[in-house]
Amino acid sequence: MDTISQSPDNFHAASGSYNFAYLDEQTKRMIRRALLKAITIPGYQVPFGGREMPLSYGWGTGGIQVTASVIGPEDILKVIDQGADDTTNAVSIRSFFAKTTGVETTTETAEATLIQTRHRIPETPLREDQVIVYQVPIPEPLRWLEPRETETRKMHGLAEYGGMHVRLYEDITRYGKIATSYDYPVIVNGRYLMRPSPIPKFDNPKMDQNPALQLFGAGREKRIYAVPPYTSVKSLDFEDHPFEIQTWDQDCAICGSTDSFLDEVITDDAGGRMFVCSDTDYCGQRMAAHDASDETETNQ
């Protein structure tokens, strides 16, 4: 039996003059109902009454509203932006929730129960007791093919997704391969075409059959969608042009990882550059483990 325990002690402590997690209770209820419908129709975009948040659109207002409706006093929150815990967006969202909820925050993926992310999925595999919330700028995968909401709604209703295949095919005719490298379209549970948010296509395979619940919030467009745990998420492709993820010739310059997503960092103005893990926690954990084993060897 699954039991979820509760300790409301810090509920009223840290939030000061704000309601817990900033949003009012009626808004949370509306978002919670939308989240439940999103889970029951995987990949379908549920409209919701998005609120004005104390930061601008494009800074994760959708993800913040989802997180605010889910978070409880027992949660341990991690916020990442492009894989990093220490970039502006991640730092400000983390401190927003620290201030309005008083929950514990962490940078360690394995320690977190709730992870809000902009544009990456952590390298450390997620577990059943974790929920990941994606910040979504444009939720509609068909938007650049069909600007009218009335039409895209109909296309989703009829599962009319041929246009997206044509777009990928045009890439092949022009470049010899599918050139889309992020926000790569997926089919969820064999039915809905979904934008995975601007994660690199490197992360797409992690969404498939993931044990964790994945929630998506788009603040400006006022849409919520979800991928339940253990659900099929398939990247669109062709038999003769199967889906492929990015690869690098280099290993991470810091930790030497050969299987993580690497960022290119310019180091000087003479063409110097290095490739390092985009997931700062993953890179740091590997370095810590490396240092620890070095120490053991020295001691022996």
Add this chain to the structure above:
Amino acid sequence: MLTDAQDLKPGFPDPVPDAQWAFRGILHAMSYPGRITQAGLALTPPRSLDQAAAAIGLSLFDFDTPLWFDRPAVLAEATNFFQFHCGSPSVATPGEARFAIVSDAAQLITLEVFDRGTDEAPDRSATLIIQVPEITEQAEGVTLSGPGIKEPLSLCIDGLSTDFWRQRRALQSLFPRGIDIVFTAGSRFIGLPRTTLVET
């Protein structure tokens, strides 16, 4: 049509954290269909209402969620309870309800009467909260598979009409339209979203 104040049972003792906690339970149950989840809040709901059903209702209902009750006479106290604490209107036609509280699934009229949404807006569909005597994990029961279920699992849900599962299976082909169900038995409950495939 509120009854005397002393008949009215209290809602959440601490509404903000209690609603959040109850919601996480429902979120978990809907994410992992068929897993028996415990609503551990100490509530004193009306006698006709399960602990779990009361907790779910208090955390999700408000003026935006018209409710339908299968046996208005039996559930009169429950109707008042949700009207007072949540401000939810109750409707006489099941097709107009966002949520339905079913206290006797053996007598439940067909699932067809509930709103299944449309192909373009399948989220505008009803959620049923069905109170049953007992939910147990056992191999002789129905087998569930689909999103949220790693390995098919078997459950026995007591108190359903013989035709219930046939009707539920008939809805599967209508996806994305459909209805979502929560079964409650005392403080235990499970989620059965429309995506769950049921074999009897």
